[in-house]
Amino acid sequence: MEQKKLEERSILARFLWLSKLTRGLKADKNGDSPDFLFTSETGKIGIEVTKIVRLPGVDRIAPPAKESLHWRIIENAHKIFAGKSTERLNVSASFDDLGRISREDQTALSEKIAQFVLANTFDEKWKFFPDDDYSAVPPEGVNMLLIVRSPELADDFWTASGGGFVPTLEREHLQKEIDRKNILLPKYRPADKQVLLVVESSGGLSTHFTKLEDAVDHEYQSDFDDVYLLSYSEKRYWRLKTK
Secondary structure (H helix, E strand, O other), X not given: OHHHHHHHHHHHHHHHHHHOOOOOOEEOOOOOOOOEEEEEOOEEEEEEEEEOOOOOOOOOOOHHHHHHHHHHHHHHHHHHHHOOOOOOEEEEEEEOOOOOOOHHHHHHHHHHHHHHHHHOOOOOOEEEEXXXXXXXXXXXXXXXXXXXXXXXXXOOEEEEOOOOOOOEOOHHHHHHHHHHHHHHHXXXXXXXXXXXXXXXXXXXXXXXXXXXXXXXXXXXXXXXXXXXXXXXOOOEEEEOEEO
């Protein structure tokens, strides 16, 4: 919970810095909902911070859960590799959509990745797999593997790549997130003005979207006094039109 609150504070700090809305605001004691309360010359202002994340696919697995799965597999592959070699490498893996995969199959894939890295030595500092002639193809379930070999590397770093398809932020998706908070608004601590801050690109790949401008060009149904969309990574924000 403390980590969540720290993340929310970081998001809010970026928004207030970009919007220049900090003038005349004095923070009240924080509680659960809304996430932040401020006192201003015009009264109390409540700000609720919410992330917008990708919707589950046909397999009904939420994107953050898929990211966690990929990280578990690559971290376990790293441990297996480290038990067999002292070589320092940077390895980045991009996975296919694995769907629902058992713990046994996760472990088996980690072992295959570790064995693949052990078996594929090369003279260059880095190399992508599959290679140009497809003579070395990563294990099934791995779309692409980048291996960096260099004596200058200070430490190992194995990661699940954030590459892949980035969807458009659909207006219907954004409205559903606003609706979800509209329902909770009557239970919030009292304030003269309630603000909803919807955040994009604030964490893993599951929070990234494209064509934000198309989503902004729309009028949304909201019970909040103001609704803002913040692109955390792009350091941009929009005040949404509401009714």
